[in-house]
Amino acid sequence: QQPVQSPQAVILREGEDAVINCSSSKALYSVHWYRQKHGEAPVFLMILLKGGEQKGHEKISASFNEKKQQSSLYLTASQLSYSGTYFCGTGGAGGTSYGKLTFGQGTILTVHP
């Protein structure tokens, strides 16, 4: 079942912060965050694994609440380059199923000067 993201859209000015939430009705083993700019392919931001591990390579943080089956992506001091659609994807329990992602509907983030 598809995870639910909120909000659907958010508009910011440069330097403002934003939080994007991702909720699942199923047990979460991993949550993968991607950003897609208009007309381009999704690009990996980070992964959060059951047990608290967080792995990524951008200056964006996230949390993973196993009990609530939720993840949140924190964008601080937003820049114009942060604009795009953010997707969370929930992965399988492990092994070959880690990459079996079910994506949320996306959150459109727009940053204005």
Next chain:
Amino acid sequence: DAGVIQSPRHEVTEMGQEVTLRCKPISGHDYLFWYRQTMMRGLELLIYFNNNVPIDDSGMPEDRFSAKMPNASFSTLKIQPSEPRDSAVYFCASSFDGTPTYEQYFGPGTRLTVT
């Protein structure tokens, strides 16, 4: 590396015709994924392969869709016969099991229009 390569980038075809989409994953990657993206359904996983073997095709919508991976550097997604509702952007992505991030690298996509 050149990244994931997809061809064609755009495809316009008539209903009933066969469509073949192609993908070359990043060299050394052992997972390959096919996704479809539409406004209505979002980004959906269709099928994925590990070491050229299909692992899960539960996302393939109908028997009209088929995918193959004859070797580590090439995969195809075929639609036969095509229908207007198949119009979408189709992405191919690849990943390497050895990385701790499980990052999937997406290709630029093929925009398919079925008239």
